[in-house]
Amino acid sequence: MSASAQIVLRKKRNSKGLYPLAIRITKNRRSTFKHIGHTIDLEDWDDKNLKVKKSNPDADSLNNLLSSRLSEVRKGLMNLQSENTDFSAGQIKRNIYKPISSLTLHDYAKEHLDNLEAEKKINRLTTDTALTTYIWVFHRSKNLRFQDISERWLKKFKTYLLGERKLSETSALNVMVLIRLLYNRAISDKVVSKDLYPFGKGGFQIKFPETHKVGLNKKEILIFENVENITDVERHALNVWLYSFYFAGMRVSDVLFTRWSMIYDGRLHYRMSKNGKLVSLKIPIKALAILKSYEKDRLSEDDFVFPEMKKADLSNAKDVYNKTRTANYKFNRHLKTLTKKTKITKKVTMHIARHSFGNIAGDSIHPLMLQKLYRHTDLKTTISYQANFIHKEADEALNSVIDF
Structure with missing residues (x-):
């Protein structure tokens, strides 16, 4: 089945009550979206003619931009189809939007490690150097483009880390955190489009398992x-x-x-x-x-x-x-x-x-005082840390039920 592209107004209202304009790319009944970076009121959208109404003061410029972006996407689709290659909607999106720069994940990883060495953060340098090694071995090359790092790629990589490399869940996710850090830097430098960001809501989510901290009494x-x-x-x-x-x-x-x-x-x-x-x-x-x-x-x-x-x-x-x-x-x-x-x-x-x-x-010292003793920047860190050791209320609640 051939792929198609269409201008749409996504029905996902932001905090200001506006809706994002986007290009929807569909292949085999699966869709992905390329946002153009502009939002409008719902009443300013012509759902029949798929364009911005004249009631919006920027209607002409927005419609021109939408037409231009749609033309880019359709041209990219034609190029991919001419190669007789079977692409998914997500792969189409990553291949249509070529990187602005030739810089790769390895380039950003090297810069990151060089900065750690210059700042004499040897502990972090040693750890992150080991983490990057897993990436290059899995990919079998240091030439890993940012647009090649999709949610599917991250899931396969995590499976490799947990299975073949026998890493713990926490250790595997630490590798993902490093990739996310470098990806965010690349987006900030406009090396890769933020539309391809594979992490977060709707993508690969990093959720560390709860840890059980044990201390002496x-x-x-x-x-x-x-x-x-x-x-x-x-x-x-x-x-x-x-x-x-x-x-x-x-x-x-x-x-x-x-x-x-x-x-x-x-x-x-x-x-x-x-x-x-x-x-x-x-x-x-x-x-x-x-x-x-x-x-x-x-x-x-x-x-x-x-x-x-x-x-x-x-x-x-x-x-x-x-x-x-x-x-x-x-x-x-x-x-x-x-x-x-x-x-x-x-x-x-x-x-x-x-x-x-x-x-x-335990719960005998006020969290603000503990924050001062621990020198935590954020009180949430202190509260989260102490939650491992505060059991009094839960114990009393349990006893109130079974103590009969």
Whole structure:
């Protein structure tokens, strides 16, 4: 069956009460739409003659534009049909609207990775480099045009990631998030038409599965605090973990970069590595005890509190990243041993210090205060995070039903 194209007014009203003008492309009873970027009142549309009525002050220019766009589409259809190739409506749309630029997804990916390296965001650079590799292996080429990335292509790619590459749902979607980021940049640069955007409503939707965050409770924290007969390396790993916990789940990279010069007036002053925000927190008595146990190794006022960064080449972002990653790996290994010795059944890693703080905070601390402690930009992030640990109301509701 041959394809057809027709001018239409889409019956999808926007927030201003106006309706979008578009070209409808139909093949095998399936349609796709090419919006021309203009909207009108419903009463200004001549549904019989498929044009804008004179009641609209821009009727002449809009009708000329519609005629021109319709001519472009029909010419494209004729070219495709002359090649005797069977195209779907969606494929017709992608092939008719040629890219304004020859830049590909690989070009944007390389620019993205180069920027991360220049900004010394090595953790993100390492992760995103690995994610892009999946794309090139699946496509079997680095020459992937934006108009070739359709909803169908994304679904097939996700199936490949989950099946052949055995990625988790979250990891597979992280690849999609990166593609979406690069696609949006290409649209912003007018490299590809926004009409071909394959994500969002009506396209490929990225919905991450809910995660279950587990943190230690007060009893388990007390067991950790009072554990005896452990090795020096285990004690050090535990000190770093507890230090993180005492400062509202401080990230391991920030813990390791704590300098003695950051500690004054009974407070810890530091800048978060993740978002650059300044933090000033009163030093809890328990954290002060940990700091005193490392004071004997202080070489200068600007020396690091913990030893891991003392031999790092601070001018080399990759060296700093590697030493941080290695330290985190060692801490987690020793924490695993500690959980066996203390008979704590939960998995404990450095990041669990943050979950443990959230678990104990529960619904006893106002979300605005927790937002300040976590240094979240958006309160919604704090509320969403704490939702993993607040169970009191649900528990009481359950008991009210079954407690008889």
